[in-house]
Amino acid sequence: MSRVSFLSVQGVSKRFGGLLAVSDASFEVAEGSITGLIGPNGAGKTTLFAIASGFEQPTTGRVIWRGEDITGRPPHRLAQDGLARTFQIVQPFAGLSVRENIAVGAFLRHRRRADAIAVAERVAERVGLSAELDKPAAALTVAGRKRVELAKALATEPKLLLLDEVLAGLNPSEVRDIVPVVRAIRDGGVTVLMIEHVMQAVMNLCETVHVLAQGRIIASGTPHSVVADPAVIEAYLGHGAAKRLSGAAHA
Amino acid sequence: MTPRDLLPIAGFAAAAALLPLFVTAGTWLNFMIFTLIICLAAQGWNILGGFGGQYSFGHAAFFGTAAYGTAILQLRYGVNPYPAFAAGIAAAAAVGWIIGVLAFRSGLRGSYFALVTLAFAEVFRVLANSAEVTGGAAGLLIKLDVRPENFQFESRANFYWIALALVTGALVLTRWLERSRLGAQLVAVRENESAARALGVDALSVKLSAITLSGAVTGAAGGLYAQYFLYLDANIAYGTWISVEALLAPIIGGAGTVFGPVLGGIILHSLAEFTKTLVGRIPGVDLVIFGALLILVVRFPPRDIPGLLKRWRR
Incomplete structure (x- = not known):
């Protein structure tokens, strides 16, 4: 696990008026990886993407890319530097x-x-x-x-591609068609960071997953370890859900 | 740009260049020259409005600046009309760049941009109407001195060919734009500015290039107007009439297309002339016709005459 840190989000917070959309989020994306960013709706994933791609300024924190502080650099310059994004709403x-x-x-x-x-x-x-x-x-x-x-x-x-829910709204067979496309992109030398809700694809594609809930990173690791994490289960299903689920499994 | 891209332009220019051999009546030549001047102004608007989607209501600012520049340099500083004309165009381009910096830097779009351009043109009109250098309300009269080296010609046909050459130049410029990176980025900004920025398009600099080019081309129309009619006042140079004509012609003929402004300009002015001969010179009757045509055209997508014809053929 000694791969170079390619993109590094360091203590990023974003406040919209009274709403803290992202709160002290830090995570890393390794070069050549497919990294997932998952979390319930409204967790702040798209805001985090907007900050990383230069469309929004963080209230605090920094975005470091290949050793360079790119916080607040405008989107067209980031694209020139090799950082591209897609939009959730096409x-x-x-x-x-x-x-x-x-x-x-x-x-x-x-x-x-x-x-x-x-x-x-x-x-x-x-x-x-x-x-x-x-x-x-x-x-x-x-x-x-x-x-x-x-x-x-x-x-x-690009050298780094930020994919914001490219699989949302697709039917299972369309998802199956596009998963190899994403993998081929990575194999072609492009690092991929993807926001995704379609867990079938996340489990299939991502080596590392970061989980964002209520603006905070609550878990990071391999897809399998993350989905078993009680904190993650509670974030998706509500307080106490992890306990009840494991109880049901034992019964 | 390949030779095939330029073929329709060459065809148009050749056909139009032959017209004065058949049409010799002064009033007709006069009509054709005036129509070409409007087409040129409209071609300028089309670069920013048609390709860039930034609808200006104040292209009079560019038309008038070049017109006054051409006239004032001759009258007050004794500059030869040709360099004066070139300087007028440069001044119009500069005004375009300045308005662009002020409007686009503060992120004005859509109707806000339209209103700001209208305001600029109106401010220029009011200033020109009172300033001494523009001759105030009395206007400016360029001295009659009919010599080719003085940009004044015995025969109207010569002037027609010069106007045609400029319109043809603007057609080539537009075709180049359509095929260039700048053009592709400009259209991308028109269609979706955020998406364009995400793909590395520097939206501000693209829009600034467009408004500068646009100002220069519409400015060329203004300089030509001054040199042809040899008279200017604030309501001619900076009047809303030219802002309206410059945007109506491309919208009717096909905004964002190479031939749209020329087609629209010819249709509008033929119609206006036809109405005038039919009902006599009722003031404003041409505007009534323009308005009716505009309503008819925007009623049906794709909202221009070529689109309307396609619908009917089906």
């Missing part, structure tokens, strides 16, 4: 074709249109969108739009 460029959508990401590292389009088409192949390239992004199914969201971020050629 954000396609609705009026554009799938090809043009992905090309916007590719233009980041390729000034010439022909190069950007070529990269876009290669990325589309990786995520299984080759057949949809000419369709308007708005015409795709939810699963298709999730793939476009993934492809746009991938086209920026």
Whole structure:
């Protein structure tokens, strides 16, 4: 376990008026890993992503990436530095074709249109969108739009990819289709940090999982150790649930 | 940009360039030149509004700045009209950049941006109406001195070809934009600014480039206007009429497309001229027609004339 700390979130808090959305959260993402960030609804996962990707400033705390303090650096600069994100609510460029959508990401590292389009088409192949390239992004199914969201971020050629619920709203067979895509992305050299509710995928994909509840990191470890953690069970199912569950198992 | 991208533009320019050989009546040439000037102003609006989705209601600020720049440099400083025209365009681009910095830095979008641009144009109009350098309410008269080296021509056809050359230049510029990284990023900002920023698009600098280019092109229309009519006052240069024309033509002809502003400009002015010959010169009747056409066009997506024709064909 002596892998270099790649992304390190250190004591990050975020306050919106009277609401403490994230409270002193610290965790690490190892280079080359697929790391999960899970937690009940409203735990502050998306806020934490927004802070890591530069869309929000933390009230306190720091985000260190590859030894550099990137707290508060604007999103477009982080993308240039190799940190890309997707959005939980997909954000396609609705009026554009799938090809043009992905090309916007590719233009980041390729000034010439022909190069950007070529990269876009290669990325589309990786995520299984080759057949949809000419369709308007708005015409795709939810699963298709999730793939476009993934492809746009991938086209920026990131080193670290933050995936915000790319599997939410997909049916089990669509989830099964996309899990290998995410694994292939990591195998292609991109570190992945994913917010996910679909536990089937988390158990399958992630080496390390951090659990956020009410703005705090309450557990970290392998997926199997984390789901057995009483604190995690209580966060999802309510106070005393862990005890009752283990009681039921013994009975 | 490939040669095939430029083919329709070359076709349009060649066909339009032949027109003065058949149309020799002064009033018709006058009409065609005026329409080209409006098309040019509209092409400027289209860069920011059509491609960038930043709807300006105050493109008069650019039109007027270049118009006054062209006129004032000649009249007060004895500069030759050609460099004066170029300087006017540069001044309009600078005004675009300044308005952009003020509006976009503070995050103004949508109707707020529209209102701020309208306010800028109105402030310029009021100032130009009272300042001495702009001739106040009396306006400015550029001295009649008909020599080609003085940007004044015996034959209206020469002026028509110059206007056409500028419109063609703006078409090429727009085509380049459509194919370039800047254009792709600008469209991305129009469609979804947050998503664009997440993909590494520096939204502020992209919008600033767009408003600067936009100001320059609409400025070229203003400078041309001054040089053709040789008279300016605040209500012409900075009047809302030009802001409205500059945005109506692209919206009707197809915002965010290369030929939209030219198509819209030609349709609008042909209609206006047609109505005038039909019902006589009732003041404002052309605006009534513009309004009716706008309502008809935005009633049906994709909200422009080419889209409307496609619907009917189906």
